Each structure stands twice: as structure tokens, then as C-alpha cells.
Amino acid sequence: MAIKKMVTKSLSKSASKSANKPASKTSSIQIAPRKMVTKKVSKDEPAGLPLSVVIRRRIEAQKARFHANDNISAFIQADELESLIDEVAEKMQAVLESLVIDTRSDHNTQNTSQRVAKMFIKEVFNGRYVVQPTLTKFPNISRLNELMIIGPITVRSACSHHLCPIMGRVWIGVLPSKDSALIGLSKYSRLTEWVMCRPQIQEEAVVELADMLEKKIKPIGVAIVMDADHFCMQWRGVKDRDSKMVNSVMRGAFLKDSNLRREFLSLLEKR
Numbered sequence: 001m002a003i004k005k006m007v008t009k010s011l012s013k014s015a016s017k018s019a020n021k022p023a024s025k026t027s028s029i030q031i032a033p034r035k036m037v038t039k040k041v042s043k044d045e046p047a048g049l050p051l052s053v054v055i056r057r058r059i060e061a062q063k064a065r066f067h068a069n070d071n072i073s074a075f076i077q078a079d080e081l082e083s084l085i086d087e088v089a090e091k092m093q094a095v096l097e098s099l100v101i102d103t104r105s106d107h108n109t110q111n112t113s114q115r116v117a118k119m120f121i122k123e124v125f126n127g128r129y130v131v132q133p134t135l136t137k138f139p140n141i142s143r144l145n146e147l148m149i150i151g152p153i154t155v156r157s158a159c160s161h162h163l164c165p166i167m168g169r170v171w172i173g174v175l176p177s178k179d180s181a182l183i184g185l186s187k188y189s190r191l192t193e194w195v196m197c198r199p200q201i202q203e204e205a206v207v208e209l210a211d212m213l214e215k216k217i218k219p220i221g222v223a224i225v226m227d228a229d230h231f232c233m234q235w236r237g238v239k240d241r242d243s244k245m246v247n248s249v250m251r252g253a254f255l256k257d258s259n260l261r262r263e264f265l266s267l268l269e270k271r
């Protein structure tokens with residue numbers, strides 16, 4: 001059943017937009033007392049500073065925000081990521097030492113600091129450090145204005161409170177307008193992955209994804225449902241293996257039209 005009701009676009013702009021905004025308070029620069037990575041700093045930057053401090057200064061100069069769930073790729077050159085991994089690895093090694101782990105004779109932990117640093121920057125938090133995937137947009141030639149549902153998209157993230165994994169699924173509902181730009185189906189997954197690969201809280205992640213899709217597609221409505229296991233409830237804390245968190249964002253037509261919302265949610269239940 002297609003829903004063709006058009007609703008004017010006076011939409012619900014979420015108040016908690018989490019894009020780069022000036023930080024609300026000045027953050028102090030903490031320089032670890034240990035050996036630091038100083039190599040490969042670009043020529044116009046002051047020498048002798050850890051790369052993270054150099055990057056942080058660039059961000060602060062632009063008064064941009066650099067919370068855990070912000071993308072800071074605009075302030076990092078692609079060839080700096082390897083040096084950033086080295087710096088994180090050195091500090092991760094210090095964490096292992098403070099945990100009193102003998103990484104010299106314990107062969108299992110010998111390269112753990114390097115592995116963890118690489119995993120953070122290249123994999124699980126990569127959505128902070130790389131630019132948004134390019135999205136080819138197609139004009140809506142056949143003037144589709146029927147409900148589309150994409151999902152379930154498997155998502156992996158981490159909570160910004162404990163850096164514990166969040167593993168879940170996301171469904172996206174889009175009601176395009178006749179003038180919407182459409183994006184290929186695989187691009188929904190790539191964009192979702194880019195947003196999720198950052199430390200964050202689930203409520204903010206879905207809002208950020210909805211903001212981004214609204215901006216890109218300019219639909220009449222966007223709906224997102226995320227259903228996830230939070231390892232900070234399972235691995236630690238209450239150790240409740242069955243606890244899940246489900247949350248949703250409804251924008252535009254999905255907010256105003258209860259039939260459309262019901263149709264979207266009922267189609268999810270069938271999956």
C-alpha cells in the first residue's frame with residue numbers, strides 16, 4: 001500500500017542537531033607526560049607538538065566542535081592518519097603499563113597497543129576521521145512519492161561513556177517528494193556506517209542520521225528506527241544479556257501522518 005498524501009514541509013527540525021558547532025566550553029589541552037609522536041607535522045605547524053594537539057588547535061581556530069561523535073576530517077590531512085595511529089599506540093601502551101600488564105613477556109599483548117590504535121582510527125571510530133562518503137544523487141525522474149523502507153542495515157558503534165560496542169540494526173523510511181534527489185540503496189548503508197563508526201549515544205546517532213538524510217534527499221518525511229544491543233549493559237554494569245535499546249526518529253510526514261507512521265512500523269514488524 002503506497003501512501004501518497006503530500007504534507008507540507010514545515011517539518012520538525014530536531015533541536016539537538018549534533019553537527020559541528022562551537023564547543024560550549026573551552027577544553028583544556030592535556031599533554032601526556034610520556035614520549036610523544038612528533039613526526040610528520042606539516043611545515044606550517046609548530047614543531048615538537050604531538051599531532052593530536054596540532055589537530056586540536058586547527059579545530060579550535062575554526063571554533064568547531066570535536067565531541068566524540070563529530071567528524072573532524074576537515075582538520076586532518078589523509079597522510080596524517082598513520083602518525084595519529086602511532087601517537088594513539090604510544091598512549092595505549094601507557095594504559096597497558098598502568099594496568100600492570102607485562103607486554104614484554106606476554107606475547108599476546110606485545111602489539112596490542114598498535115592493534116587497538118589502528119582499530120580505533122581505521123575501523124571502529126573511522127567515521128570521525130574520514131570524509132563523508134560521496135553520494136551520487138539521481139533526479140526523481142519517475143516522480144516517486146511512495147514509502148521506501150531500507151533495512152535492516154547492520155550497524156556497529158560504541159558508547160561514548162565506556163567505549164563499549166553497540167551492535168544493532170537500523171531501518172530507514174523515506175517518503176520522497178517529486179523533487180527529491182534519490183540516492184542509491186547501498187549509499188544508505190555507507191552513510192549509516194559513516195555516522196555509526198564513532199563513539200556516541202544511540203539517541204544522538206539516529207538524530208544525526210536523520211538530519212543528514214533530510215539534507216541530502218529533501219524528502220517529505222524521514223523515519224529511522226534503531227534497535228541495538230549495548231555491551232555496556234551486557235559486558236559490564238547490570239550484565240543483563242537481553243537488554244536492548246530501540247529508538248526512533250520521525251520527521252516531516254512521519255511525524256504528522258499517523259497512517260504513514262503506522263505503515264512504516266508495521267512493515268518493520270514483518271521482518
Ligand SMILES: [Zn+2]
Pocket residue numbers: 159160161162163164232
Ligand atoms: Zn556505556
